[in-house]
Amino acid sequence: MKINWNRIRLIIAREYITRVRTRSFLLGTFLGPLGMLLFMFAFVWVSIETKSVTKVLVLDESGKIQERLHDKDYLYFTPAKGSLSDAKERCEKESYDALLYVPQCDIVQPRGIKLMGIHTLGKQEKDRVSYALDAAFEQARLTELKIDQVVFESISKSVPIEVLSKEDGQEHIGRTEVAYGVGYISAMLMYILLLTYGMRIMNSVNSEKSGRIVEVMLSVVEPFELLLGKIVAIGALSMTQFAAWVFMGSWAEIGISIWAQSRLKGMPMVTPQAGMMNSAMNTGAIRVTELSGALQDIHIGQIILVVGVYLVLGYLFYSALFAALGALNNDGEGGGIPSFVVTMPLLVSFYISFQAGGSPNGSLSLWGSLIPFSSPIIMPTRLAFDPPWWQLLVSLVALVLSIFAAIWFAAKIYKAGILMSGKRITIKELWRTFKQS
């Protein structure tokens, strides 16, 4: 097979230009982020504004708990007197959400406490009551056991630990959480982008298959050329969109920073609240300084570069597989090869990335970062933990070799599957055509 690069260039140009000028692309690129922001704002607004009030009637026969239950965040406690049946009746009559019954019991090892909902209580409602009850019992126990509050708090304090790692003869401080966070963000980003771009390729191939233009095209160009052109063009299209979002996001961030600074400058800091704000800002500033130090410490620039390389390589690998999948499925007719065949390795890799963040040098993390199906997601997760350079090299070489194999394989599947329309494609039939193509 002789590859004609000029034809591939023409295919890339067509696939890119015809998509980039569509209304849906322009809307998705420029209005998409705005829509996302509006959606997030609406979500937060609705969750704040529509916060439900929970009213709990408390019948405390022990006499030690009720006074220690404090109203908090739309959770209100009202004391009740009399028998349990009276309290139940009142609860229904006066439209309380639940009745909390605390019998005469040992405060240290209580038994028989009941929370009776008028309707089935939500988990959040139940948890909020439970937290309030825990706090009330803690206070009651301290009193009962005559333990001083200050003493108790000093005993309960967690032990601070400074995590150090030695590298290049130097000690580095406090980077585990930051490294975990960077790894998690990388994995999440890779998963979403590979899946989104892969699906885009799959749909593109699938829609081309539903027409007969592909017959005309394959009578003029090689399947490999058409496939490679499509993969590169849609990759470039996705990068264009991503770059536009980063560009708009950067300008939005600069704009917001300038606006926020101008607002803060004009604010007099004389009230106690302002003092607290100042303090909080200072604490925040210290944290930001620590964070930026940690980010510098884990070579964030290098990580971004390597994540970028893995994104491009991972895209080439997975897009070839998604393209093959698109060629095997008949548009809107069901059947064919289910898409989880390709989406499952991505999903599994994403789950393994949690493990990789927690135990970056474990065998699951190691193998996951070397095998090409999972390395585009797992190796970026491990990058912040400084994996040995040879592992990075083996992972990249394996991925690059697999890209060639995947595109070769996908081109054969593509040629075999793209013309099979109007009926369910069987594995046997596919194998026959695969061998011939």
Add this chain to the structure above:
Amino acid sequence: MQEDFILSVQQAEKKYAEHIALDKVNLQVPKGAIYGLLGRNGAGKTTLIRCVMQLLMPDAGHLFFDGKPLTKAHQHLIGYLPEEKGLYTDMYVTEHLLYLARLRGMPRKQALQIIEEKLNAFGLSEWAQRKISKMSKGMQQKVQFIAATMHAPQFLILDEPFTGLDPVNAAMMEQEMKAFKARGCSILFSTHRMEQVEDLCDGIALIDKGKNVLQGETNEVRSRYGTNQWNLAFDQALEKEHPLYERVQWVNQEQHKGFISLAPGESPKDVLKGLIVAQASLKYWEERLPSIGEIFVDLVGKGNDEN
């Protein structure tokens, strides 16, 4: 011998998992001829065309182009028009045609010149910078025809080229096909419209259930399937007492026209002799050949009956 044919298919076989699409199919398309490929839906026409276009590889058999084994190198000598949807409808007309021309290796300037000429010839110049999706089905079919022919192929494969065309545009398409033939181009086209087969085709091949049913020159095929029926006409009405009167199926009583069906083996000469003896005023006598459409229904119908 092979050199006489632009395309020769020998014993082509193609199987899908449970289905035999081509079963030892033979096809010979003479150079400079318009050849009709007939068959019902699912008969194997598209599979055969895809094998010729090398989109599919036959499981067995041989294909020759101009006497030589068919290879990828021959693809630029072939033009292909699929039945429909063979266009990128999100592109503009000129953009689409230029794209295909450039993929075929045509220089941009030359391609643009040819595209302009072709669009003018087909009355589509006003649509040059408009989106294909905005065009009617008939217009799209014309754009497909231009795309298939703008590189001046030696051999043209047209799959249902008249789909979506109104009578005026269908006539235009026929003229174009004849013009291509006049320039020495050979054409293989599949169609369901039998009246066009007789008008256009020098030869036909009929396949059914992946097998050859018949093949040959159009007139020769019609003669082959003649059923000893004869058209006749008289200057004056034939006397009712004449023994042939009852045997004639009168198509037009006023013009004394009809046809007669002779028994197998019955000689038309004997019938003519009888008419001359009876001094009948016979003015016209010609063999009544079945149309390609009748032959098609007859042969394919038999196949159906066997099932």
